[in-house]
């Protein structure tokens with residue numbers, strides 16, 4: 060089969076390249092410095108992360124991608140302060156990170172809205188916890204709920220919402236605290252393909268309207284390329300950085316770009332990194348028939 | 358086949374009609390067996406109630422005699438050519454027929470206590486309910502917070518649960534004599550028995566319920582800036598309240614089981630005192646009546662609590678909005694109607 064002639068993903072249009080230069084000029088929000096994590100369990104130690112180094116600049120959109128079990132969740136949990144590194148350090152605005160804090164908002168893969176609170180109260184939660192008054196919290200919450208397009212559902216309970224709507228509320232809830240960085244661990248992983256695509260566009264729209272730095276975990280290549288400025292590709296055993304890819308696509312993104320040669324080139328590269336070619340040497344076995352012989356199946 | 362047309366389908370709810378039917382049957386079947394045993398002659402009836410003593414010298418009218426004895430005596434009488442006794446087959450006195458118990462359910466409340474100064478039935482019941490109430494409240498006041506602490510902090514779990522687990526294997530009634538020595542013979546030791554019977558279970562049950570709360574909710578709260586105190590009060594407690602409520606309903610049932618023992622220690626009192634007293638005078642219909650009353654009180658409290666539960670936790674089922682919401686909606690609608698009408702009138 061003819062291979063598509065694709066451009067080099069490392070040499071984007073000058074305009075796009077210039078944008079990367081500008082991003083590099085911005086201040087560093089998150090500095091991950093030689094981070095490592097070893098789980099000591101009953102049957103030996105598991106090195107989940109080894110020597111992870113990267114910097115996230117202001118208002119950058121970073122995606123982390125990698126095969127299952129390569130330590131993506133471990134990484135983001137450490138960034139959120141829900142777990143701790145066993146080596147290296149983590150700086151947020153040059154301050155070492157200690158435990159969870161509202162300056163690192165998190166959206167989880169599972170639905171973590173508080174079922175006993177209405178949408179509005181869920182979004183108010185963080186503001187109330189960080190000492191804001193009720194009226195202020197309510198005003199703010201309604202604004203964020205409008206931003207994610209759920210104004211009509213402010214008084215609904217989470218049970219009454221679809222999966223996509225729940226995650227939108229979760230995003231609003233995390234953003235309401237005005238975090239320095241928004242951490243998302245496969246937030247759309249549980250959604251069906253259509254809702255997922257919708258949510259990706261929603262997220263980009265929100266990101267366009269809100270000055271927020273984002274670190275987004277996914278195992279979906281298209282999702283990563285569509286959303287990210289840079290993609291951190293992790294490898295497994297132990298979890299390590301294979302490559303950090305600058306996505307050679309201009310913004311604003313649109314779904315048309317899914318067929319852009321640069322998009323495909325990037326996708327091909329990531330594909331190579333996380334699915335190394337398997338030797339196709341499996342013996343061809345006779346077909347196992349599930350029905351009585353006689354009916355033609357060829 | 359539509360699973361709804363089957364009586365036995367794994368994990369399928371039955372149609373509402375059938376559920377109700379089965380619920381009614383659950384009560385009717387035992388009643389039917391009881392009635393059969395009571396009213397169908399020869400079904401059991403091991404005794405004979407003497408209605409005419411004939412020439413048997415120790416028989417008396419109304420006396421219950423075992424059927425064998427009755428038959429023997431009559432054989433003697435026949436052989437001696439004397440007048441035989443007459444009687445009808447009957448059940449032992451400890452199994453009164455349903456209609457007698459039903460009658461007792463009413464008359465027991467109207468019957469004056471046997472001796473002056475003794476409580477009426479309703480006073481006994483009230484006394485029992487009080488003992489349960491205080492015992493259970495005390496247990497909940499200490500048990501629920503302790504259980505929540507155990508489920509939240511490993512520290513409390515490690516320091517409290519092993520010991521609680523140890524005590525819970527000691528049957529609460531075993532503490533009866535001790536409690537009387539400590540607390541006297543009145544209500545205090547009874548309340549203490551209910552407390553002991555439910556408290557230790559409660560700590561463990563609430564601890565477990567607390568641990569079952571989805572950890573992701575707690576982590577979400579942490580990333581939103583909630584501190585430990587707020588996580589307990591704003592996440593853990595509201596998160597477990599519906600399950601906690603259900604636990605309490607189950608434990609309340611336990612409290613009733615301990616009641617009977619509790620009331621017999623020290624100066625016996627309450628509904629158990631009534632039951633014992635009536636058994637002593639062989640008024641078994643009153644004993645049955647009292648037992649049924651306990652059942653009715655227990656069941657109706659539970660139904661009531663479950664009904665309340667459905668309405669105070671509106672997020673628990675999607676379709677039902679809170680009763681308060683529905684009432685306010687209703688009032689709003691009505692007042693809107695009224696306003697409209699008055700506007701039309703003027």
Ligand SMILES: Nc1ncnc2c1ncn2[C@@H]1O[C@H](COP(=O)(O)OP(=O)(O)OP(=O)(O)O)[C@@H](O)[C@H]1O
Pocket residue numbers: 098100105106107125126127128129130131132133134278
């Ligand atoms: N609490 C833990 N104790 C021991 N090992 C752990 C723990 N959490 C994760 N691991 C191990 O660390 C490795 C990385 O796990 P992690 O959940 O971070 O992977 P992931 O990339 O998020 O996978 P997925 O794509 O399936 O979500 C796995 O090998 C896992 O077994």
Ligand SMILES: [Mg+2]
Pocket residue numbers: 131132133
């Ligand atoms: Mg994961």
